[in-house]
Amino acid sequence: MRSKPLIRRSPPAGTNAGSPVAMPPADLRVAVVGAGVVGSCIALALRKRGAAVTLIDRDEPGRGCSYGNSGAISPASVAPLAMPGILSSVPKMLLDEESPLHLPLSYLPKAVPWLMRFIASAQPSRVALSAAKLAALHTGAIDRHEALTRELGVPELFVRQGHLHLYPDARALAKDADGWRMRLHYGYAFTQLDRDGILALEPRVAERYRVGMFMADHATIVNPYRYVQAMVRGFAVRGGRVRREEVRAMTPLEGGRWRLATAGTADGAEDCFDHVVVAAGAWSRRLLDPLGVHLALESQRGYHVQFQGGRSTVSRTVVLADRKIFLTPMEEGLRVGGTVEFGGLERPPDPRRAAILERIARETFEDLDGVQATQWMGHRPCMPDSVPVIGPAAGRRGLWLAVGHGHLGLTDSISTARSIASSMLGARSIAAEFENGRCAQSRPK
Known part of the structure; x- marks a missing residue:
């Protein structure tokens, strides 16, 4: 039997759920647990x-999942990971190492x-409902990140050169047709x-790729770790406290x-807060489960290979769409x-997954021959419908959630921070807009 959900994703529009009624913002003591891109952005917005x-x-701030992400600011990523027909892919997930x-x-x-x-x-x-919620959350992401950098x-961390998705042929593109139709529906x-x-656009791409889909207005953060560090410095300069x-x-x-x-610290007055925001990524359940706040949260273990050079191989975010x-x-x-690898938080990294990335990259770009590479693995926190949980925890006054952003934590960090800050401090939130059925389109159709 499916249990009754304990979380609502945002307060009703016009309410101030989870906040003391008459307390001025200067008197609010707030803890943000988790210093990835989402938590750091929330802390900065609240301060x-x-x-x-x-x-x-x-x-150290930014050393978790945020450290290793691709840097893509991708508001057109409105298609959830779970799409119609996904059931047929499960056997391949189990049997195909690649x-x-x-x-x-x-x-x-x-x-x-x-x-x-x-x-x-x-x-x-x-799927349609998830896409609508994601589209609303993504609204304004590119311009907001440019302004924040x-x-x-x-500002040098923000590069607006577009995103290029590559396919071997028209038949491969057709497999992603639903996703491209969704992008078009939301005005991208x-x-x-x-x-x-x-x-x-990219003269070094191997012969394998014959069809491209180019989104010229999309952007990239070329050092996500340094971006988070800059957020935390800005937070500290404004009087925010950072505790490791x-x-x-x-x-x-x-x-x-x-x-x-x-x-390392004893319980005491210094550890008491009016509000707590949990933005601890894939580890959030360890804090929330004992409180009876249960999320269907899973780690999507992601790998990257960092070539020590080769930056000129591509000039923008390039997606080998057939291989994700x-x-x-x-x-x-x-x-x-x-x-994406499902393996939980305790299982050690599988070097074979990173080796696959390295091999494909070398096959696609000949100029990587002889360039050394390092490997990394991190935990992306993901909900089954790909929609993050943002807002107050039902029945837990003063407890706020910003969890489950999956592949889009960087893209949605500013919108999430604006939502939490506005809800906690009394204004309407972005999350309230799309949760109550008034999903503003990212752009006109």
């Missing part, structure tokens, strides 16, 4: 609005509950290219306040990332 904010993470969506057979028993929700999310009506003094423009058109500690437990107190127990691989010209060299 800029006057709240006394403490950002807490067991690691499948872009990989599930080790030994992890299947633990993955079954999430997979059942994932498959249910692929019903056409639910300028505000933080790192793209141009279909032949082989000559591809080479005009592991939050072990969260205890609700009378009056809606919260006590945080952290490794992203290539990005990062500050320190070419980054090749992608694929």
